Amino acid sequence: MSYTAPLAEMRFVLEEVGGLGDSVPADLVEAILAEAGRFAQSVLAPLNEPADRAGSRLENGVVRTPAGFREAYARYVAGGWNGLTLAPEHGGQGLPLALATPLVEMWNSACMSWALCPLLTTGAAQLLQSHGSDEQKRVYLDKLVSGAWTGTMNLTEPQAGSDLGAVRMRAIPAGDHYRLSGQKIFITYGDHDLAENIVHLVLARIPGAPAGSRGLSLFLVPKFLPDAQGRPGPRNAVRTLRLEEKLGIHASPTCALVYEEAIGWRVGDAHRGLPIMFTMMNLARLNVGVQGLAIAERAWQRARAFARTRVQGRPLGAEAEGLPILHHPDVRRMLLEMRAGVAALRALAYYAAALLDRGQGDLEGAAQRRAELLIPVVKAWCSDMGVRIASTGIQVHGGIGYIEESGAAQHWRDARIAPIYEGTNGIQAHDLVARKLARDDGAAVRALIAEMRATADAAAAAPAPDIAATGRALAAAIAALDAASGYLLRTDPAAAAAGSAPYLSLLGTVAGGWLLARLALAAERRMEADTTDRDFFATQRAIGRFYAGRMLARAPGYLAAVTDARAVLDFPLEHL
């Protein structure tokens, strides 16, 4: 099935909660989105299904990506897409993250397995931009910004997953460089044939380093060692041991890499590897949340297309034969759950990206604080919802959805990685409750709640009954969020941890509903001013109304789960 970039929705969300303001001229935004949409639709989207079937392959120690990936990547680099948010002095375009976020969405809707490579490359470039030495920037940064070379993140080892403090990879000093030895696993695009070189960013331990996470340093290890002119020279001692056989994202090579005294250079100070790596974390986690959104959007488009053409039974109350299943109330229910879910995910992800843009100038400011509060929510809630929405997409197809040929199953398989990588969703919930909520004694969440309440009040006071109903539902859900936040701030750490996952779901659900209420109010305002797009704006309002009635009603259930920590903690471990 083809993919159509939802440009109108994207622009609407960017304008109303994406906070681009005047930083980018509206016609440039429109031109970039349109051009990116064409690239995603015509170049990337057709790759998705055949690449899933073919997978990436390890042949004689070399990773081969599926047919079409190389050509698509070359066009992506030639089009200058990689450096959109990166520094102009290194060839980037310095545009806001909020504008790049819809593009990340499009690449991942079109072909998530492919999109992972540029996603990691952008992250590696950001990291070097902030922490690399001048020499490292000179040799590597322009190549990563353009995408001529790609980047990887080497964190996980068999015994060190969520707990990076257990990393064992050694880095022995050897003159101006280091020699790295050990094994890394789950390295996305750890090897491939898309680019002429690969820059690995590797967590390792220098001799004499403290134990645990405070003894890790970060190293840059290229696949090919650049010569004096910066051209890829001899092969470094990093080899691919195997590709993992995964549930999904089959075309994305997930490598186990062996380092055998590989040559590398330290990035930043010794023992500061984890803090440096974690400066990229907000961006990486935002992008994983966007992947959840992206798969949900594609799954929704596919399910809608199926429901508009598949004829099966006579819908309740229909006079005519031959109506498609879209007319069955329960199929509509499923499609609306998908559509409203996608709308909430998009609003939340773009909003968080805008906060990161605003926060950049002031790392202690309110925007940055709120961004850091919401980033774990974007990562975990959007990725969980992505799986759920893709599952509903299968269900809309009936038996055909269980057949791989339908394409619906692939979205579900692909989506399932997002709740796991870049910090499991359990880790996100811990980050939210133990750090982001607690560090300012709830000030950030209270400020957010106050702003949500103002929206709820405005909506409840609206003359339009649907918006007023949205406002009332939002107010009730905010009350649950407020109570849950207060409980977590008062209780002990173990109880807070036991309630962290439902709290994250609650915050995501309410934040999504809040932003949809803002969009509904904006849509009402714009319907009055702009009569040409009335249908579009009316639809946005109806989405907000549906979400309020269905999703926000889950809030009391989440609150109960948050505050029922004793049922988790008191359960006898030996009988679990």
Added chain:
Amino acid sequence: MSYTAPLAEMRFVLEEVGGLGDSVPADLVEAILAEAGRFAQSVLAPLNEPADRAGSRLENGVVRTPAGFREAYARYVAGGWNGLTLAPEHGGQGLPLALATPLVEMWNSACMSWALCPLLTTGAAQLLQSHGSDEQKRVYLDKLVSGAWTGTMNLTEPQAGSDLGAVRMRAIPAGDHYRLSGQKIFITYGDHDLAENIVHLVLARIPGAPAGSRGLSLFLVPKFLPDAQGRPGPRNAVRTLRLEEKLGIHASPTCALVYEEAIGWRVGDAHRGLPIMFTMMNLARLNVGVQGLAIAERAWQRARAFARTRVQGRPLGAEAEGLPILHHPDVRRMLLEMRAGVAALRALAYYAAALLDRGQGDLEGAAQRRAELLIPVVKAWCSDMGVRIASTGIQVHGGIGYIEESGAAQHWRDARIAPIYEGTNGIQAHDLVARKLARDDGAAVRALIAEMRATADAAAAAPAPDIAATGRALAAAIAALDAASGYLLRTDPAAAAAGSAPYLSLLGTVAGGWLLARLALAAERRMEADTTDRDFFATQRAIGRFYAGRMLARAPGYLAAVTDARAVLDFPLEHL
């Protein structure tokens, strides 16, 4: 990972809500469960992962099942397992369905792809037992009861999925038999190498039959035509066009079959095919719900085993290093959600099986009415929960869960078929609301609610605080169920249809909580009488408590979704 049949849980549920009563001696129940457990653990469970990798293959028109399937099936037949609930005069053992249900659970926990073949065979035998002619019974029934031959259900065609009225397969009279022509799809075990013959039960249309579902007749079409001695003779004109490439249950061959003037015999009266097929529906739908339970149990066992051995990070408040992740509060939360979910599914499925046993003697009686009310709930809620619990199982594994080798991913893929086949869960919700709820104007659900309330009252009055809390949570959830039932009975059919899916989830959630409350009360009673198994009974109580605090709290959310039908129906279709 190995599988251990949860015999103690099974017996406890059978005794307390499975209603075996005195119909089967307790020592026979125990012996059958233990022997079945050994078979499932030692013969079937080791097949599950290699068979998933190998899949069934179509080679030169013949379907080959994975290594070990034939041997396991031969042992299953030799062990007399197939005829457990079937008529003694045809070689069965005439035991209650409630006793067979834990066995169906075990086969499916151990290897769902394999278990589908006997599941369908038992259904085909039941159908012939009730509706076959004497001659059909003589030739086919003993073979199906023993499992020497296997059975299939041929319903679906490309244009006829949920809507069987669209079936086109033709059956032309030819003397004492018919000639069938057409194509059937999604035929589970439509061909295989496990048995010497296959008996297809096929919906088709006789010339001059009325259009729609009232013009379908049922036919028996053997793969090999039996000779006068009942031995398989010449090949009938049924061939396998292809095997579907599916998301899961890879080892179960899903066939597209072509009938080219194949010889068949009518079962029952002309044009009565659908009602005859539907007499098997309760059993088939119960069993699909049991599959959801079965996969959830296996996923839970695997996640628990992983969480007990995987060491990662230092759990909150722990003094010691090296504790497994089971000690992390959020991992415990996940494991408890899985375990409590499994307990509720088992209680509901066994309870429904017992109702079907009791209802057999009186098809208009209260037990049968309640069974028919609950069967769509068992099918849909247990299968939905099975997918959810298997997903949590992946999450407990972290990154390892996304690797197929872990086995966690297979459970999730396998589980995903159950919400689809044997009537999609949307069809189940429609059956529940439009038929089972409405046909007696809510009498069956009101009787159930009254009984639930008595349990809630008894629990709320219990001196033990955990049981009293369970009772209060149950009472609140029952109130939501009552309100939702009343709303659906009052509203128009389209609104009822729009609210049917959340209503089914609500009824499943509350019924599961009700049965767990009954089990908690029983556990308390038995703790006093039997001090040897105190830990076991205390654990059952704690499970009930956890479920009440977490799952029953979702009831208000479901109620809101049920009663918010207008948000579905009013959404402009052209903008969906």
